[in-house]
Amino acid sequence: EAGVAQSxxxxxxxxxxxxxxxxxxxxxxxxxxxxxxxxxxxxxLLIQFQNNGVVDDSQLPKDRFSAERLKGVDSTLKIxxxxxxxxxxxxxxxxxxxxxxxxQYFGPGTRLTVL
Amino acid sequence: GQQVMQIPQYQHVQEGEDFTTxxxxxxxxxxxxxxxxxxxxHPVFLIQLVKSGEVKKQKRLTFQFGEAKKNSSLHxxxxxxxxxxTYFCAGYPGNQFYFGTGTSLTVIP
Numbered sequence: 001e002a003g004v005a006q007s008x009x010x011x012x013x014x015x016x017x018x019x020x021x022x023x024x025x026x027x028x029x030x031x032x033x034x035x036x037x038x039x040x041x042x043x044x045l046l047i048q049f050q051n052n053g054v055v056d057d058s059q060l061p062k063d064r065f066s067a068e069r070l071k072g073v074d075s076t077l078k079i080x081x082x083x084x085x086x087x088x089x090x091x092x093x094x095x096x097x098x099x100x101x102x103x104q105y106f107g108p109g110t111r112l113t114v115l
Numbered sequence: 116g117q118q119v120m121q122i123p124q125y126q127h128v129q130e131g132e133d134f135t136t137x138x139x140x141x142x143x144x145x146x147x148x149x150x151x152x153x154x155x156x157h158p159v160f161l162i163q164l165v166k167s168g169e170v171k172k173q174k175r176l177t178f179q180f181g182e183a184k185k186n187s188s189l190h191x192x193x194x195x196x197x198x199x200x201t202y203f204c205a206g207y208p209g210n211q212f213y214f215g216t217g218t219s220l221t222v223i224p
Binding site for chain 2: 033042058108
């Protein structure tokens with residue numbers, strides 16, 4: 001079975017620019033997660049979708065970050081405008097159902113550098 | 116503040132020595148998951164514990180969930196160089212899913 005796909009793998013932008021990341025979860029997985037992992041820290045959940053609805057976005061900086069999962073399959077995460085402190089790896093994960101009881105499968109991540 | 120703490124933050128061991136990381140939550144967890152992240156890689160699921168006092172083993176790895184469901188531990192017996200990486204616990208100390216702060220394991224051959 002194919003794993004979680006993410007693109008791009010790497011992105012370098014200047015502060016105040018915009019950037020978008022794409023994630024395609026494992027086929028049939030209802031729940032999709034976006035995490036931010038700053039170097040040396042654990043992943044921080046930004047947003048969790050179940051199908052195309054938002055379950056939790058309490059830690060998403062909504063003034064600059066947005067995410068959508070329109071058809072309940074793939075998802076995009078956008079940052080506009082980017083700040084230096086947004087430099088991190090953005091991880092996408094998916095699980096069959098609600099993550100509290102299900103294994104999360106992670107994609108390879110997108111490493112963002114903001115200059 | 117951080118909801119799920121892990122100690123130690125770093126651990127260097129000689130190959131063949133044992134290793135333990137401890138995970139502590141400020142509130143009761145419905146369940147706890149453990150992940151391993153190799154350097155430059157992404158988190159990979161290891162195991163999930165659900166019941167109070169539960170103990171599970173995977174070869175040289177032993178996972179334990181505390182009686183109060185607020186803490187957990189991962190013990191590796193006779194470490195190998197393939198055990199290198201950061202070990203994270205994760206769960207719901209409330210309504211939000213949190214990863215712990217992680218323990219980075221270095222194994223010296």
